[in-house]
Amino acid sequence: MPVMHFRIQWPDNSEANCYSPSQVVSDFFTPGQDYPVHDFVSRAREALNIASERVREKYGFACSAAMDQLAQIEVEAERFISEPDARVKVIALV
Template sequence: MILDYFKSDESLLVSELELRGIEALRAASERVRERYGFACTRTDEEASRLRQWISRYNSDDTVRVTGPLS
């Protein structure tokens, strides 16, 4: 699910990374809810980690998605 929101070697603003990352995590949690009847709490933890990481950068900084996303 998360892989649907990012492409390998893609460059994007930190603000866009945050928006897409949170959206992807919410979608993943909702997918768990649909299947099992409850949300995925791990996605909340990951969203918190993402926000902590992002807080070290300016929202208009550019980051690159690296590594195999498959």
């Protein structure tokens, strides 16, 4: 199963390299595009849940790394939830 990383920039200009066990994230994010924080988290949640389920279908167990990545995204996003104009930029998909 092809792994994909997606590099993001949070509203405070900090960057993070995120992991997905599947290339499904490319269906949810476009490099160079920015998303409102709540939309970004929603897209990440859906993409990483699909990716984890693909691992389950292939190997018989969910991908804990995908769920850990989602949890990390959700924790980081909490810092910006109260800022209505905060956006997360997807820098690259690799």
